[in-house]
Structures are given as structure tokens and as C-alpha cells.
Amino acid sequence: MHITGKEISYLYICKRKLWFFRHGLRPELENDNVRIGMHLNETAFRREEKDIPIGEAGVIDWAAFKHGIIHETKKGRSPGKGDEAQVRYYLWWLNDNGIRVSEAQIHYPKMKKTNVVKWTEAAKIQAELDVAACRKIIEEPKPPEVCKYPYCKSCAYMELCYS
Ligand code: SF4
Numbered sequence: 001m002h003i004t005g006k007e008i009s010y011l012y013i014c015k016r017k018l019w020f021f022r023h024g025l026r027p028e029l030e031n032d033n034v035r036i037g038m039h040l041n042e043t044a045f046r047r048e049e050k051d052i053p054i055g056e057a058g059v060i061d062w063a064a065f066k067h068g069i070i071h072e073t074k075k076g077r078s079p080g081k082g083d084e085a086q087v088r089y090y091l092w093w094l095n096d097n098g099i100r101v102s103e104a105q106i107h108y109p110k111m112k113k114t115n116v117v118k119w120t121e122a123a124k125i126q127a128e129l130d131v132a133a134c135r136k137i138i139e140e141p142k143p144p145e146v147c148k149y150p151y152c153k154s155c156a157y158m159e160l161c162y163s
Contacts, residue, residue, distance in 0.1 A: 002056035003134050008089040009082035011134050013151075018134065019143035020157050027156035057093040058086075068102040070094070077110050084117050085130055091119045092127035 010018035020026075050062040063070040072087050087104035094101045104117040117123065137144065146161045155161075 001135055001138070003089075003131050004056065005058035005086040005089050007134055007138075008130050009086040011130055011137070012080065012082035012085050014147065014149060014155070015137050015144045016146060016161065017155065017157055018137055019140065020160065022138045023143075025157070025160065054090065054093055055097070057090060060090055063101075065099065065101070068100055070101055070104045071107060072104065073107045073109065075110070077108070079106065079108060079111075079113070079115055084115065085127075087117050088123050088127045089130060091117065092124060092131075095119065095124075 007018055052060040052063055054060060060070050061072050074083055083106050087106055091101055091104055102119045106115045152158055
């Protein structure tokens with residue numbers, strides 16, 4: 001079962017949202033354009049590339065592979081564990097596929113802030129735990145129960161959860 005970086009981030013945002021998304025319930029706002037299927041080939045990259053599909057895992061915003069750094073830009077104003085989990089998964093996927101990367105930088109332009117996630121043994125273990133947790137939720141026959149989060153009111157699944 002292929003897992004995407006977006007799904008890994010949902011693990012930390014809302015497990016119910018993860019289940020809905022994976023099971024094809026995708027209101028307009030959630031319907032991103034994940035590009036699938038292109039196998040990464042390190043030699044194909046120039047010094048810095050943008051919107052890089054990485055197989056089934058998702059799309060990296062941009063990267064400087066020469067320096068072992070990938071970049072993700074987030075529109076929101078609140079850095080969260082989901083963002084970190086997403087890039088940690090990308091680091092895991094790349095290293096697992098023979099592309100040596102050591103760091104992910106998450107940029108929050110609205111906050112003028114950058115968070116850094118380093119590729120360490122602990123990060124590798126956590127990324128693998130996240131994948132296992134995602135799979136477990138996805139394989140459940142029913143979605144997890146509603147949890148009331150402050151951000152439910154801006155969630156695309158709100159009508160499904162609160163009507
Ligand atoms: S509305 Fe709340 S509980 Fe429902 S999927 Fe969205 S975040 Fe999760």
C-alpha cells in the first residue's frame with residue numbers, strides 16, 4: 001500500500017480526515033494534484049529543481065540535491081507536527097531509494113519562519129512508525145470517530161462530521 005506525504009501529515013492533523021481522504025472522499029478543497037508514478041532519478045536533476053514528483057510519495061516543492069536539502073513551503077501561519085511528519089517521510093522515501101538527503105526545510109512565508117527537520121536515526125524510526133500508523137487507520141472498515149478540533153470549522157469535511 002502506497003502512502004503519500006499528505007496522508008502522513010493528516011495522521012497528525014486528524015485521523016478521521018486521513019481515512020476519508022484515502023477512501024476517496026475528497027471535497028473540492030482537498031482534491032490536490034498529487035503526481036504519481038515517476039521514479040526518481042538523481043542524475044536527472046539540475047542543481048535546483050521545483051515541483052519534483054517522488055514516486056508514490058508525493059511532490060517536493062523544491063530541492064538542492066547537491067547539498068542534500070529539500071524544501072517545502074506552507075501557506076499557513078501555524079507550523080505543526082503534520083508538516084514535520086510530511087517532510088520526514090519525504091526524507092525517508094528519498095534515502096530509502098538511494099537519494100542521500102540530510103535535511104528538510106519547511107518555509108512559512110507569512111511568518112517569515114523556517115523550520116528544519118534533520119535526517120537522523122530517530123527520524124527514520126519515527127517515519128516508519130508513521131507509515132505503520134497510517135496503514136492501520138486506512139485499513140479500518142470505518143472512519144475514526146469525530147474529534148473536535150479548533151480547525152474543524154475550516155475543514156473541508158466539516159459537513160460530513162457535523163451534520
Ligand atoms: S471536521 Fe474535524 S473531525 Fe472532521 S475530518 Fe475535519 S478535522 Fe477531522
